[in-house]
Amino acid sequence: MLYTVLLPAAGSGKRMGAGQNKLFLELRKIPILIHTLRAFEQDPKCHQIVLAVKKEEQAFIEELLVKHRISKVAAITEGGAERQHSVYACLKASPTNGIVLVHDAARPFIRQEVIHRLVQTAEEFGAAVAAVRAKDTVKKVENGIIQETVDRESLWIIQTPQAFRYDVLEKAERMAEKEGFLGTDEAMLVERQGEQVHIVESTYDNLKMTTQEDLLFGEVILTKREQ
Ligand code: C5P
Secondary structure (H helix, E strand, O other): OOEEEEEEOOOOOHHHOOOOOHHHOEEOOEEHHHHHHHHHHOOOOEEEEEEEEOHHHHHHHHHHHHHOOOOOEEEEEEOOOOHHHHHHHHHHOOOOOOEEEEOOOOOOOOOHHHHHHHHHHHHHHOEEEEEEEOOOOEEEEEOOEEEEEEOHHHOEEEEEEEEEEHHHHHHHHHHHHHOOOOOOOHHHHHHOOOOOOEEEEOOOOOOOOOOHHHHHHHHHHHHHHHO
16 A cells, blocks of 8 residues: 655754754765655555644745655645644644654664554554664663663653554544644554554664764765665
8 A cells, every 4th residue: 555654844843953953964965854755756566645843944945855856745744842732733734544653853874674564563563653663772770870770671752753553643643733742753643542562673774863973874874774
């Protein structure tokens, strides 16, 4: 089945400290945003892309789309104050059926194979998120003192994409807005509706470009993929 991808790109990227939207920073002379868009542009199963952007950046982003020949962007909508608001804005601008995939524009290295497994799982069960196993020991700490060592076997680090049947995500977003609930990802909104969210094992190189060192890791990932 074809899917629609919702791409929130309206953040400011303060932790990157770049003084501009981090998505405009370049890896191999190509903006991070374009790397991410290409992953979907090149996927035959991606039907269309819906972008959320800051109003003042829309014209520049439209220029980038033309320059880099990105043709699948069906709608560009205005993002909100929080990521969740930007995702909901995308959802409202998207077709009202089928599978929707939410993906951070700041994760340019997503693999097609992971996308396809997510779409397949969401078709079957309604909701699926990309995740990797926790590699480090994780402890709960209060006031600098360890309270508890959490059993690592059951810990997963959650990424995007997160894939949903349209009706599942729409209800979760609508209820969250109605109840003034702000989550850290879409799965959290769906979980609170009592829905089961499935894990799809992803890869550690699906990095979210967040701080300066991620740009270095990004260059390494691109070099490796060229080999
Ligand atoms: O800041 P962070 O990297 O966690 O944001 C994840 C994604 O959400 C980024 O692609 C960012 O542009 C987007 N975002 C958004 N609207 C916001 C905040 C973040 O679209 N208000």
